[in-house]
Amino acid sequence: MPNEESNKPSNPDKNTGKFPYHQGELAAQDKAGTRGAASELAAGKRSALNFLANHDAFLAAQSFAAMTSVDLNTGNVWLTPLFAKAGDLSAVTENEIVISSQSIPDNDMLNTVESGTPFSLLGIDLNRRIRHRINGVALGFEESSFEENNGRGLHLQVNEYTPNCPKYINRREIILDANNVESINRRAKREERTSLTKEDQDFIQAMDTLWIGSYAPDIGADCNHRGGKPGFIRVTSPTTIEWPEYRGNGMFFTSGNLEVNDRAGVTVVDFETGSMIQMTGRALVDWDHDGRYEGASRAIVFHIERIVRTDNVTSHRWRRLDYSPYNPAILGKDSANSDSAIDDPSINGNERPIKATLVKIVEETETVKTFRFVVSHRIAFLPGQYASFEFNNIPGGAASEVRTWTLSETPNSLNGDNTLDISVKRVPNGLVTNWLHDHAELGLEVVLKGIQGEMTAITLDADTQTPLVPEQLLLLSAGIGITPNLAMVRGIGAFSLQDKTKVTMIHVERYQRHLLSHHELVRRSNNYPDFSYTNIITSEQGRLTKVQLEALVPNPKDQQAYVCGPASFMEQMTEYLASIGVPVANIHTEAFDF
Incomplete structure (x- = not known):
């Protein structure tokens, strides 16, 4: 129904003074x-x-x-x-x-x-x-x-x-008339009706x-x-x-x-x-x-x-x-033409597998690429959760190799999304990660085995299903461990939760050039007064110390802390956080040991 109020928006953009949306x-x-x-x-x-x-x-x-x-x-x-x-x-x-x-x-x-x-x-x-x-x-x-x-x-x-x-x-390509006739046929048959x-x-x-x-x-x-x-x-x-x-x-x-x-x-x-x-x-x-x-x-x-x-x-x-690789299946058509279980639209929740098709590759840094997969059916997930994918016949590997990565893009995740982004870091002797970096091409088909994980600060109210977030949130990461924390930051922005939480984000990286989504995080920190972003470059500043951490973390006893990175990093940061007053029960870590 049409809105009876004025069509003009009430909140101009703070930088331009213009109204971005009515x-x-x-x-x-x-x-x-x-x-x-x-x-x-x-x-x-x-x-x-x-x-x-x-x-x-x-x-x-x-x-x-x-x-x-x-x-x-x-x-x-x-x-x-x-x-x-x-x-x-x-x-x-x-x-x-x-x-x-x-x-x-x-x-x-x-x-x-x-x-x-x-x-x-x-x-x-x-x-x-x-x-x-x-x-x-x-x-x-x-x-x-x-x-x-x-x-x-x-x-x-x-x-x-x-x-x-x-x-x-x-996608289409034009076929021009060989006789170079006018593009419009003014004598075309035209019919009007209701x-x-x-x-x-x-x-x-x-x-x-x-x-x-x-x-x-x-x-x-x-x-x-x-x-x-x-x-x-x-x-x-x-x-x-x-x-x-x-x-x-x-x-x-x-x-x-x-x-x-x-x-x-x-x-x-x-x-x-x-x-x-x-x-x-x-x-x-x-x-x-x-x-x-x-x-x-x-x-x-x-x-x-x-x-x-x-x-x-x-x-x-x-x-x-x-056709666009993003086009979802047409129920009653696409499913009728497939006898594969991975295309079955009845598969939902944790009942997998589902075919996932690679549609986009973005080079984020010299060591990290983001791979976007699409699936034929919407899947709901929480920011910070991870997906497990099965790869078949990777040279040098077994017939089937399963790997797990955090889903790094989250704008529509709560309502269900058919696009799944993973940000993958090249690692020494990494069979699947390095194969993805070197050989993956658009159109690659893999199997989505499942989405799960507890590394998320965003939950849903049991009665209203509205997203909730802690009032004090500490996101601490190193290396590619930034991905679940980055997903949570994006989720907070996508679900308009910025005024419901104070976020302290600290990320440790060896080199400045390896910082993932650095400009995005700087922009978010400039736009939202309750979002603090700090990075520590160990090649220039040395490792993050307990003294530095204590200075960066406000109100430690009230923080819900999410820590992700190498095992030694998570172990040391957990000790530091507990020693500066963050309750142990409020410190959340996650490692992919499978």
């Missing part, structure tokens, strides 16, 4: 439990493009984009695909974009756009999985010198730029991508992308479709707008035939859906009021290269 977005973040994570991502929002980051070149190179516009007379929201040729999307300054009218297939949009019309442009590179979201208002149609045939250009004023995550983009025909329904349910536009009055429009495997969009009646909302960045631009205004536009494009169906109507977020979608904790239900179907609207064609 009330609808904040309400959606609160429902999903992502306000903390979203507040950290707000730093990526800009009020203009950045030519030094090649935003202008990116736009000019795109053959496809999507644009949301609002008919201010009716309130209808439309999502219009743009089928472009090189240069049809032009950033003339960091605050102004011009779109060639020759790339716009929708006559309705051409007729309703006027100066001041809210817009949102999503420039997307389908091959490289890159998308940029640009919001602002239309300045109107004007003659544009860069166009041929004296075409008109739609001038747009840029008010906000945000990079969007590449997850769920199904409900979906059987052919329309089949068209929609075969798609693996949709585009949704939304609008918050007095704030602006938004254009967004949703992807999945074919079948993720369901037609529930001739006037209703729905789809799952998979885990994203937690900022909730679309759902936030729908909290204050249910008007929306949805478009699906058949990239193989160049046909499209555009719909305008009303949408609502089903926050408590019945679990009918794997990998999603909510769904969007869209009620159609008007449909425009245009067949063969563009000469462009795209070839699908692969």
Whole structure:
């Protein structure tokens, strides 16, 4: 339901004085439990493009984009695909974009756009999985010198730029018409109606991508992308479709707008035939859906009021290269095509195994890499817990090797996540760790054996299931032992627990260059007054002494201490902590001895 309060947020960013999120977005973040994570991502929002980051070149190179516009007379929201040729999307300054009218297939949009019309442009590179979201208002149609045939250009004023995550983009490459014909077929067959025909329904349910536009009055429009495997969009009646909302960045631009205004536009494009169906109507977020979608904790239900179907609207064609590895399984489809126990969606809790696929590798330091795996079904875990993975046929090893690492990324862990990150340090004679560093490639499949562990300061209230954290928290680590403590710090931020605890984090590392996530931790300490971060570099300062520890730890008798690192480090730190007054019962350690 729309929020009756003002759409403008109440708390400006302390550094810029601007409002990063409006009330609808904040309400959606609160429902999903992502306000903390979203507040950290707000730093990526800009009020203009950045030519030094090649935003202008990116736009000019795109053959496809999507644009949301609002008919201010009716309130209808439309999502219009743009089928472009090189240069049809032009950033003339960091605050102004011009779109060639020759790339716009929708006559309705051409007729309703006027100066001041809210817009949102999503420039997307389908091959490289890159998308940029640009919001602002239309300045109107004007003659544009860069166009041929004296075409008109739609001038747009840029008010906000945000990079969007590449997850769920199904990768495609364009096949340009060999005869270099115009990208838009102005004689294309166009039909209008108020409900979906059987052919329309089949068209929609075969798609693996949709585009949704939304609008918050007095704030602006938004254009967004949703992807999945074919079948993720369901037609529930001739006037209703729905789809799952998979885990994203937690900022909730679309759902936030729908909290204050249910008007929306949805478009699906058949990239193989160049046909499209555009719909305008009303949408609502089903926050408590019945679990009918794997990998999603909510769904969007869209009620159609008007449909425009245009067949063969563009000469462009795209070839699908692969599906996003993040796409969850489609229940009733993917599971039906598999006879493997590791794909069984009935497996849950500690009943494993589950197949995990490597989708991303990040080199953190010269000795540590982070490996991101996806599983087909959401799994809930607490920050600081660890996962056990089984590797088969590693050269020099047994037929099966099981290794355990802390899950280092936690924004959606309490609600269940299908992405699992582990940060792995290269170690001398480490069979699996060194093989991962040297030979692991995207697409690698391993078996997730289980997730468990007691090395976590974040618990759930037995009655309300809300996250709890100690009032005084000491996180003490050495080397790669930082990972559970880092996961807890990220969890505290993601679950908005910063004002409920005072965190003292101390990390010991041999060399400065080996510090993991150092800039992130410095930023967190600067942003949150109750978070203290100290690192000790032993090659320069020597080992952490009891005297130093005592000076760094406030109120030792009230601390809940979590210590992780080499066995000798944990043993010595436990003795130090007990001697300075931390109750032994409050000192928690964990070693992977299996």
